[in-house]
C-alpha cells in the first residue's frame with residue numbers, strides 16, 4: 001500500500017510555561033537567562049523536609065486557559081507525584097496532576113481546520129535542565145519548579161501541516177491570554193507529538209510513537225512527516241511498530257529510538273501528600289476575565305471590512321492588533337496605517353512595538369487634517385512617519401515641516417489668474433475642447449505654490465474661470 005492509502009493520526013501535547021514572576025511552589029524567580037543554579041531554594045531543589053506551597057497566580061492562569069478553550073474547570077482537582085529518575089530532577093518526582101486535572105475537554109479553534117478537541121489541561125512543575133558541553137554534562141536547576149500547563153490535544157490531526165497550524169493557533173492564543181510568551185527557542189513553549197498511521201477507513205488506531213521536545217514549527221512538520229514515512233515503510237515490510245519514544249535529529253533529518261514508551265503505571269502516580277486538593281470556588285472561576293482570542297479578533301476585523309490579508313498581519317502580533325484597536329475610527333483605514341506605515345517603521349528600526357513613542361489616538365488627528373484639506377495625502381504620509389518617530393502632535397509636525405496645504409480660495413485665486421494670464425495658447429485650446437489641459441493648469445499652479453495647493457480647490461477654480 002502506498003503512503004496515500006494510510007491515514008496519519010496525530011495528537012499533540014504542549015508544555016507551556018506560565019508567565020508568573022515566581023515558581024509554582026516557592027518564591028524563586030522564573031526569569032530566564034540567570035547564571036546556573038542561582039534561582040533555587042530548598043523547595044525547588046527538592047531537599048528533604050522542604051514543603052511546597054502553591055502560587056495562586058498559577059491557578060488563575062490555568063483557569064484563564066480553561067475558560068478560553070471552553071474546558072470544564074474542576075472545582076476540586078488533585079496533585080499527584082509522577083515518579084522517575086533523571087539528573088535534572090533531584091526530588092525523584094515531579095508534582096503534576098493526574099487523575100483529576102484542573103481542566104477537562106475543550107477545544108482550540110484553528111483557521112481552516114475548525115475546532116480541534118482537547119483531552120485536558122493540567123498544572124505541573126518543570127524539571128531542571130541538563131547542559132551537555134565538551135567537558136561533560138552539568139545540571140542547571142533554575143528551571144526546576146517553573147509552572148507549566150500541559151495542554152493535551154485529542155488525536156484529531158491528520159497531517160504534519162495541520163499539526164503545525166494547530167500549534168501556531170495555540171501559541172498565539174496563549175500569548176493573547178497573557179499566560180505564555182510563546183518563545184520556542186527558550187523552551188517556554190514545547191511540544192511532544194504522538195504519531196500513528198492506520199489504513200484509510202480503519203477505525204482502530206495504529207501503535208503510536210511519541211516524538212519528544214520539538215522546538216520549532218519547521219521541525220514539527222519535518223519530524224512528523226519523517227515519522228509517518230518511517231511507520232508506513234515498516235508496515236509495508238511487514239514489521240510491527242513498537243510503542244516507543246523517539247528523538248528527532250533535525251540536522252540529519254531522522255529520528256532515533258530513545259526508550260520504549262512508559263505506560264502511565266511506570267510512573268507510579270500517587271496523590272501528593274504535601275499538598276491538599278486544589279479547591280477552586282465557582283466565584284473564583286467566574287471572576288477570571290478572559291481576553292479575546294486571535295480567532296475572535298480576526299472575525300471582528302473581517303466583519304468590520306478589513307481585508308483578510310491585513311487582518312492576518314494584525315492578529316499575528318497582539319501588539320499590532322492592540323495599536324489598531326487603540327487608533328479607532330474607520331477600522332480599514334487604521335489597518336492600512338498599521339500594516340503599512342507602522343510595520344515599515346518597525347522593520348526599519350524607527351519604531352519599537354514594545355515601547356511606542358506615539359499615542360495611537362493621534363493617528364486619527366492626521367486623518368482629519370488630510371480629510372479637511374489642511375494637508376495633502378503625500379504630506380499626511382510624512383506626518384504619520386514623523387508621528388511614529390517622535391510622537392509629536394500632528395499640528396506641530398505640519399508647522400515645523402511647513403506641510404500646510406493652501407485651501408483658501410482667495411489665496412489660490414491669484415495664482416490661478418496668473419497661470420491663465422501667462423498661458424493664452426493653452427487657454428485657447430482648452431476653450432476649444434481640449435479639456436484634458438486642466439491637469440496642465442493645475443500642475444502649473446502647484447508649481448507656483450511649491451506643491452502646497454489643494455488640488456481639489458484648484459481644479460474647481462480653473463473650471464469656473466475657464467467656463468465649464
Ligand SMILES: [Zn+2]
Nearest residue numbers: 026028041044
Ligand atoms: Zn525555589
